[in-house]
Amino acid sequence: MSTNITAAFSKKFLRDELELMAAVMWEVESGACLVMPSLICTKNDMAVELFAGIFAGGAEAFFGQFHDNSFVKAGIKYTF
Numbered sequence: 001m002s003t004n005i006t007a008a009f010s011k012k013f014l015r016d017e018l019e020l021m022a023a024v025m026w027e028v029e030s031g032a033c034l035v036m037p038s039l040i041c042t043k044n045d046m047a048v049e050l051f052a053g054i055f056a057g058g059a060e061a062f063f064g065q066f067h068d069n070s071f072v073k074a075g076i077k078y079t080f
Helices: 064-069
Strands: 004-013 018-027 033-043 046-056 071-078
Antiparallel strands (some): 004 018
16 A cells, blocks of 8 residues: 555646646655646647656656656647
8 A cells, every 4th residue: 555646737828828737646655756747739729739657766666667668649639
């Protein structure tokens, strides 16, 4: 059993067309964490997103065991 703390932050800029977001999940006992930053740019009916998932911690920790699986993702969404 472990203690986890989860937090999410978001801030919009440029008349709400640019949004910076970050979510963090931290495993208190082992110090391992998952950080998920993202950048979303919205213009009219189109949104472009850049998202990452970064795992950190020792190999014995829950999040740390996925250290080699960190990733970056890009996406485009159009609403019509």
